[in-house]
Amino acid sequence: MRVSLERAKERTKHAMAPASLTVEASYVMATVIIALAVLIRTAYGQCARTTGVMKLHWRVEQLRYLEEDQERSLDHGQVTRKSGKVEGYVQTAGWEKAITAGVHEPEEALRLITIFEPDD
Numbered sequence: 001m002r003v004s005l006e007r008a009k010e011r012t013k014h015a016m017a018p019a020s021l022t023v024e025a026s027y028v029m030a031t032v033i034i035a036l037a038v039l040i041r042t043a044y045g046q047c048a049r050t051t052g053v054m055k056l057h058w059r060v061e062q063l064r065y066l067e068e069d070q071e072r073s074l075d076h077g078q079v080t081r082k083s084g085k086v087e088g089y090v091q092t093a094g095w096e097k098a099i100t101a102g103v104h105e106p107e108e109a110l111r112l113i114t115i116f117e118p119d120d
Contacts, residue, residue: 049095052074052075052076052077052090052092052097053090053097055074055075055090056074056077056079056088056089056090056097056099057099059072059074059079059088060079060086060088060099060101061101063079063080063081063086063088063103064081064086064101064102064103064104065104066081069081069082069083074088074090075090076090076091076092077089077090077091081103084102084103085100085101085102085103086099086100086101086102086103087099087100088100
């Protein structure tokens, strides 16, 4: 019994790591976790910016094809159609995006095409 007890102590003695190794590993783990948290936060921020710009573009395109002047609001911005222009912006704490587009007037294009038609 005594021999097996001594062998068990000997095995655990060799299996244990020095205390400084575990402290260093905890520093490495903390650094890795913080780096992952920063990376994930940056990815979510980029996703929010992209989504905001896509919503802005969608609203601008909607107002381009309407007949009357209107104004619509977004989460962090606004889109306005007046006097042949559609202007929109999205603005949050760290960034801003603006889009300006002309209105869609197919009748103007049709009038210009009739210039090139032969007279009968």
